[in-house]
Amino acid sequence: MKDSNLTKKLQKIDKDTFQEDLINWFHNQKRILPWREDQDPYKVWVSEIMLQQTKVDTVIPYFNHFIEKFPSVEALANADEQEVLKAWEGLGYYSRARNLQQAVREVSTTYNGIIPNDPKRLSELKGVGPYTTGAILSIAYDIPQPAVDGNVMRVLSRILMIDDDIAKARTRRIFEEAVRDLISDKDPSGFNQGLMELGALVCTPKSPSCLLCPVQTHCQAFHNGVEQAYPVKSKAKKQKKLSYYTCVLQDEKGRFFIEQRPNEGLLANMWQFPMVLKQDVDEEHLATWVEQKYHLTIHKQETLPKIKHVFSHVIWELDVRFFRVENAKGSINDQLFLSLDALTTYPFPVPFQKLMDYLKKHSR
Ligand code: SF4
Structure with a gap:
């Protein structure tokens, strides 16, 4: 059932002209983006997954x-x-990438390679949440479904003066209700993409360009001069800091040792240089830890520059130590000693790419 407060706010909007103003603006002003070249549901899906938490300019070459x-x-x-x-x-x-591939495999086996066009089947696929479901259905299949992300919540919170905290998961439902009420049946794709594009280009977080806004006449926050007060968003928790020793192990042939991360959790199945939390091993016992864990004999410890990397919920601080390995050949891990060139064919998280860049520049 619709919240009576929301109903009152929606009643103030002239839906037909709101849709027209938004959709016309979108079709005239939209950015040319590779995933907008056609309505291929696969491309829409890939782009929407890539665009979660990532800026458009970054996504284009990856896409x-x-x-x-x-x-x-x-x-x-x-x-x-x-x-x-x-x-x-x-x-x-x-x-995101692992889930996308798993979901695509299911589409291949269960749906004969055709991406489903109904919300239930689509949202049962791995990694396909309500936003992605709505985006695929509306953009690729022209089905009027809400696709509510942070951008859309910001725009609609201003247009309708919605006071609910957008940091709370349950608030998204209120915005979905609003979109269900406002969306155009004739052009749901243009409507949803119009809201997203408006959030990206005009109704931006810190300084919305209200004077250039195509839906200014419909915007309740603008009329009350309070657009800066929206959206209401409580502060995110501070990221947790994790400090590691990271060990660069090089054998007599100049090759480096790498290992694969576990198949669950952060950065699952990617590759890394050996690392250990500083709270678990102190500097004095680091060499012994390496020798025991990897069955290697090492010597000559050097300190390399520190690396810091900010993920969404954690910050990694890597104190990097370099060791020479004696006689890696014959050790159980011999096959994981690779030249720097060979390392680049493996998937590594960004902090280790930074480390590899350093090793390339300061070849040893
Ligand atoms: S008038 Fe301003 S606050 Fe309202 S939707 Fe447009 S840009 Fe956003």
């Missing part, structure tokens, strides 16, 4: 490369997961 490498549901379903992670390398939030 082009990804579609070139995996041009269809079948191509992605049949690809090796490591290749998919490699194509995603640097974009972050790697579970």
Whole structure:
């Protein structure tokens, strides 16, 4: 049932002209983006997953490369997961890539390679939440479904003066209700993309360009001079800091040792240089930890520059130590000593790419 407060706010909007103003503006002003070239549901899906938490400019080259490498549901379903992670390398939030591939495999086997066009089946696929469901249905299939992300919540919170805290998960439902009421049946794709584009180009977080806004006459916050007070958003929790020792182990042939991360959790199945939380091993016992864990004999410890990387919920601070390895050949991990060139074919999280860049510049 619709909130009576929301109903009153929606009643103030002249829906027909609001839709017209928004949709016309979108079709005239929209940015030319590679995933907008056609309505291929696979491309819409890939782009929407990439665009979660990532800016459009960053996504464009990744999207082009990804579609070139995996041009269809079948191509992605049949690809090796490591290749998919490699194509995603640097974009972050790697579970998005793994979930996308798992979901695409299900589309391939269960739905004969055709992406479903109904909300229930679509939202049952791995990694496909309410936003992605709505985006695929409206953009690729012209079905009037809400696609509410942070941008859309910001825009609508201002237009309708919605006071609910957008940091709370349950608030999204209120905005979905609003979109269901306002969306155009004739052009749901233009309507949803119009809201997203308005949030990206005009109704921006800090300084909305109200004087240029195509829906200014409908905007309740603008008329009351309070657009800066919206959206209402409580502060996110501070990111947790994790301090690690990271060990660069190099054998007599100049090769470096790497290992694969566990298949669950942050950065699952990606590759890394050995690392250990500083709270678990102190500097004095680091060499012994390496020797015991990896069955290697090492010597000559040097300190390399520190690396800091900010993820969404954690910050990594890596204190990097360099060791020479004696006689790696014959050790159980011999096969994981690789030249720097060979390392670049493996998917690594960004902090280790920074480390590899340093090693390339200061070849040892
Ligand atoms: S008038 Fe201003 S606050 Fe309202 S939707 Fe437009 S840009 Fe956003």
